[in-house]
Amino acid sequence: MTSFVTLIVTAAPEINSDGIVAWGVRNVIPIILLVVGIGIIASSRKGQMSQNALTVTNVMLGCVIIAGAALFYGFAGDIAGFVFQKQ
Template sequence: MNTLVAALVAAAAPQLNSDGIVQWGVKNIIPIILLFVGIGIIASARKGQMSQNALTVTNILLGCIVIAGAALFYGFADNIASFVFQS
């Protein structure tokens, strides 16, 4: 009886599709964040702080590279694992 109830509850549970949420965030939130970062860099460039701006831009680029690398490994983890651990 308990397994029947558990199966009915599992079948009635809502399914959450997060693909649309992720796509919306990539499309809308990330450009706004980059806009504020760019405005901050331009504002500090007007004050003559070019060395700090260069450091900020370098850190942003390194962060983007790390995120892209993580996404690459996440997307191709099965292929990379089968390539490295060939039997």
């Protein structure tokens, strides 16, 4: 069974997702931030400043979490090598 799985894994095509990720960063993320910003401005016109502050805080925390995940994704090999370094 393991040789069958190994055969499938070795026969799988390599997918280069760099172009897809770059397109998403360039096009999708600014549109999402635009929609969030318009929503915050629209609700601030109604006088709901405390809810707007909470929304902005949540958006900023979400961005920090996404940046942290991207950092760990980009440097996962280096981090694992540092943590599990043999002496």
